[in-house]
Amino acid sequence: MKKIFSLAAGTATLLGVVMAGNAMANTTLENIREKGHLQCGVTSGLPGFSQPDDKGNWTGIDVDTCRAVAAAIFGDASKAQFTPLTAKERFTALQSGEIDMLSRNTTWTLTRDASLGLNFAGVNYYDGQGFLVSRELGVSDATELDGATACIQAGTTTELNMADYFRTHGMEFNALVFDTSEQTVQGFAAGRCDVLTSDRSQLAALRSKLTDPNSAVILPTIISKEPLGPVVRQGDDQWFNIVKWTLFTQVNAEELGITSANVDEMKSSDNPSIQRLLGTDGDMGEKLGLSADFGYNIIKEVGNYGEMYNRNVGPGTPLDLERGLNALWTEGGIMYAPPVR
Amino acid sequence: MSETTSQITPARAKPWNDPRVRSLVFQLVAIAGVMWGGWTLVDNTLANMEARGISTGFGFLEQSAGFGIIMSLIPYEATDSYGRTFWVGLLNTLLVSGLGIVAATLLGFMIGVARLSSNWLIAKLSLAYIEIIRNIPLLLQIFFWYFAVLRNLPSPRQSVELGGLFFLNNRGFYLPDPIALPGFGWVELALAIAIASVIALRIWAKRRQQATGQIFPTGKVSLAILVTLPVLAFLATGAPLDWTVPELRGFNFRGGITIIPELAALWVALSLYTASFIAEIVRSGILSVSKGQTEAARALGLRQGLTLRLVVIPQAMRVIIPPLTSQYLNLVKNSSLATAIGYPDLVSVFMGTTLNQTGQAVEVVAMTMAVYLTISLLISFVMNLYNRAVALKER
Numbered sequence: 001m002k003k004i005f006s007l008a009a010g011t012a013t014l015l016g017v018v019m020a021g022n023a024m025a026n027t028t029l030e031n032i033r034e035k036g037h038l039q040c041g042v043t044s045g046l047p048g049f050s051q052p053d054d055k056g057n058w059t060g061i062d063v064d065t066c067r068a069v070a071a072a073i074f075g076d077a078s079k080a081q082f083t084p085l086t087a088k089e090r091f092t093a094l095q096s097g098e099i100d101m102l103s104r105n106t107t108w109t110l111t112r113d114a115s116l117g118l119n120f121a122g123v124n125y126y127d128g129q130g131f132l133v134s135r136e137l138g139v140s141d142a143t144e145l146d147g148a149t150a151c152i153q154a155g156t157t158t159e160l161n162m163a164d165y166f167r168t169h170g171m172e173f174n175a176l177v178f179d180t181s182e183q184t185v186q187g188f189a190a191g192r193c194d195v196l197t198s199d200r201s202q203l204a205a206l207r208s209k210l211t212d213p214n215s216a217v218i219l220p221t222i223i224s225k226e227p228l229g230p231v232v233r234q235g236d237d238q239w240f241n242i243v244k245w246t247l248f249t250q251v252n253a254e255e256l257g258i259t260s261a262n263v264d265e266m267k268s269s270d271n272p273s274i275q276r277l278l279g280t281d282g283d284m285g286e287k288l289g290l291s292a293d294f295g296y297n298i299i300k301e302v303g304n305y306g307e308m309y310n311r312n313v314g315p316g317t318p319l320d321l322e323r324g325l326n327a328l329w330t331e332g333g334i335m336y337a338p339p340v341r
Numbered sequence: 342m343s344e345t346t347s348q349i350t351p352a353r354a355k356p357w358n359d360p361r362v363r364s365l366v367f368q369l370v371a372i373a374g375v376m377w378g379g380w381t382l383v384d385n386t387l388a389n390m391e392a393r394g395i396s397t398g399f400g401f402l403e404q405s406a407g408f409g410i411i412m413s414l415i416p417y418e419a420t421d422s423y424g425r426t427f428w429v430g431l432l433n434t435l436l437v438s439g440l441g442i443v444a445a446t447l448l449g450f451m452i453g454v455a456r457l458s459s460n461w462l463i464a465k466l467s468l469a470y471i472e473i474i475r476n477i478p479l480l481l482q483i484f485f486w487y488f489a490v491l492r493n494l495p496s497p498r499q500s501v502e503l504g505g506l507f508f509l510n511n512r513g514f515y516l517p518d519p520i521a522l523p524g525f526g527w528v529e530l531a532l533a534i535a536i537a538s539v540i541a542l543r544i545w546a547k548r549r550q551q552a553t554g555q556i557f558p559t560g561k562v563s564l565a566i567l568v569t570l571p572v573l574a575f576l577a578t579g580a581p582l583d584w585t586v587p588e589l590r591g592f593n594f595r596g597g598i599t600i601i602p603e604l605a606a607l608w609v610a611l612s613l614y615t616a617s618f619i620a621e622i623v624r625s626g627i628l629s630v631s632k633g634q635t636e637a638a639r640a641l642g643l644r645q646g647l648t649l650r651l652v653v654i655p656q657a658m659r660v661i662i663p664p665l666t667s668q669y670l671n672l673v674k675n676s677s678l679a680t681a682i683g684y685p686d687l688v689s690v691f692m693g694t695t696l697n698q699t700g701q702a703v704e705v706v707a708m709t710m711a712v713y714l715t716i717s718l719l720i721s722f723v724m725n726l727y728n729r730a731v732a733l734k735e736r
Binding site: 160 | 390392393394395396407408409410411419420488491492496511512590591592593595602603680681682683685689690693694696697698699700702
């Protein structure tokens with residue numbers, strides 16, 4: 001009899017597992033509100049983008065994007081929790097529902113957008129692939145890299161760009177593929193490869209991890225377009241809109257001159273664009289399923305896009321990256337957000 | 342009540358009381374349950390993936406892969422298909438597993454025997470080896486061999502050179518690659534003849550020994566045949582062999598054969614680690630042979646080496662083979678740690694890069710699991726055949 005019971009229990013468990021997929025009737029937003037925090041997938045440690053400090057607090061531009069979404073939902077940026085993921089794990093973690101959004105330095109491509117059951121919600125950093133080489137090699141241009149061995153992180157668009165670039169230039173290369181960016185740096189530092197190739201922002205971050213950062217240079221060549229941004233699961237448009245408009249709110253705020261320092265004064269501004277953005281006028285929050293002051297909360301807790309950029313990767317930080325493409329469209333960059341209206 | 346029961350013939354029980362029928366029914370129900378469960382899993386997975394817009398199916402295997410792989414035993418270009426990356430990864434896995442099994446077996450047997458040596462120093466050294474190596478996690482050992490060795494090797498421009506033919510640097514060990522010219526077929530033919538004649542010689546020598554008791558020096562003669570015949574053929578056809586010698590061009594050496602440091606590190610780590618387990622298995626096997634066997638052999642006048650080879654080891658094999666099979670299986674599966682140091686094995690190439698570029702996790706993981714299962718079952722099958730051959734035959 002005992003056996004039959006355990007068999008029945010086993011069958012029930014199996015059924016539970018099988019049926020669980022169909023039982024996800026709640027929207028992502030409802031689920032997040034219910035569990036009381038936003039679960040966000042980030043890198044396992046990339047300075048400037050997402051890295052835990054010595055107290056275990058995560059910092060970086062990708063982390064701030066998550067915190068901005070948490071601020072929009074809860075009015076409290078600290079309600080974002082982070083799951084470190086390798087490049088190989090990231091999409092599966094999002095597909096399986098282990099995380100609510102992925103903000104992990106991820107390039108927006110057609111294949112990823114169309115065949116993984118995922119949607120890219122926008123771009124929080126425009127990047128391009130480059131090369132880091134040892135200074136003593138005396139290489140000044142990527143076209144001199146014929147026959148080189150390159151350290152690459154597995155599961156990235158970098159692997160494909162690298163092969164394309166060398167093929168179109170009629171050059172040979174050896175691709176040495178590691179699991180994490182940490183290992184690519186180790187391989188590069190040990191002299192196993194001549195070149196470390198990745199997105200240029202990452203190269204700046206990885207270079208700062210070398211014992212002597214000055215021993216390596218980033219070549220000026222850019223071989224690809226790498227728009228990096230947050231990703232959500234397909235099929236929940238409300239959630240997709242929330243993440244998308246959190247990004248747009250930060251860019252619009254910078255354009256309107258709203259910062260975390262002056263956001264309280266700005267609340268009394270006469271400018272209708274500012275009023276709509278901060279929720280003193282209109283029902284923008286309600287349309288997204290959020291509170292009216294979600295824009296205020298984002299700026300108050302995390303800041304506008306420019307603040308987020310300068311704090312994490314901008315000039316003066318270890319990465320020391322100029323705004324470049326990531327400047328506002330009004331200042332020669334391509335950061336452009338649709339109007340809040 | 343009692344009247345009615347007494348009228349029923351006890352010989353034929355009702356079907357639901359018949360233990361055979363009942364067990365059959367229960368088994369059928371269980372099988373149906375398992376099949377239904379499996380079908381539901383597959384069907385649900387497919388339906389859910391469809392609903393979430395995730396691509397399914399094996400069509401991706403035909404598409405162009407578009408990424409490079411550092412080491413391949415078959416010709417591979419970035420323009421080849423994902424299907425081909427599967428074979429590249431699989432062959433690299435088989436290569437390191439095969440090399441590992443051979444090295445681990447040889448080393449394991451030597452250390453296992455040495456562990457029982459009457460020489461105090463040799464016995465204790467073997468003991469130390471076993472206890473140190475088998476108690477450190479394999480992944481750490483792989484990292485040790487990779488980074489510790491890699492950091493101490495020179496860069497390509499300062500390579501350690503041997504006669505301008507062999508080069509060692511932190512990109513690998515480079516050696517000349519032989520190219521067969523026309524006429525080399527004769528050398529291969531000579532080798533084949535040599536092997537055939539050695540086999541014939543062995544059969545003849547064994548028969549003669551059984552008939553007359555005379556021992557023929559088979560080992561030395563075999564070696565002489567194996568070396569002389571091909572060499573004579575090689576010289577007679579005018580040395581039809583050319584070599585591509587590796588040379589430094591740009592960043593790296595090109596031409597010749599390259600043994601990449603990832604392969605070397607993985608091979609060394611896997612072999613040393615598994616050898617420590619095999620050594621213990623060999624020791625247990627040898628100790629399982631009763632001392633009387635050795636004493637009897639010595640009493641017959643067999644020397645120590647012959648005692649070990651002809652009396653002890655054949656009996657020890659019965660105990661050794663089953664756990665040895667497990668170690669071989671472990672080694673093959675452990676080779677998937679390759680991904681940690683960038684050796685392009687099946688897990689790194691196919692379940693890593695290919696999975697990521699296509700996003701078809703379910704198909705790729707299923708294929709990879711099927712491969713490991715197939716390799717393991719094949720090894721099991723072969724080892725079981727061997728086990729049957731050496732097992733105690735009760736007459």
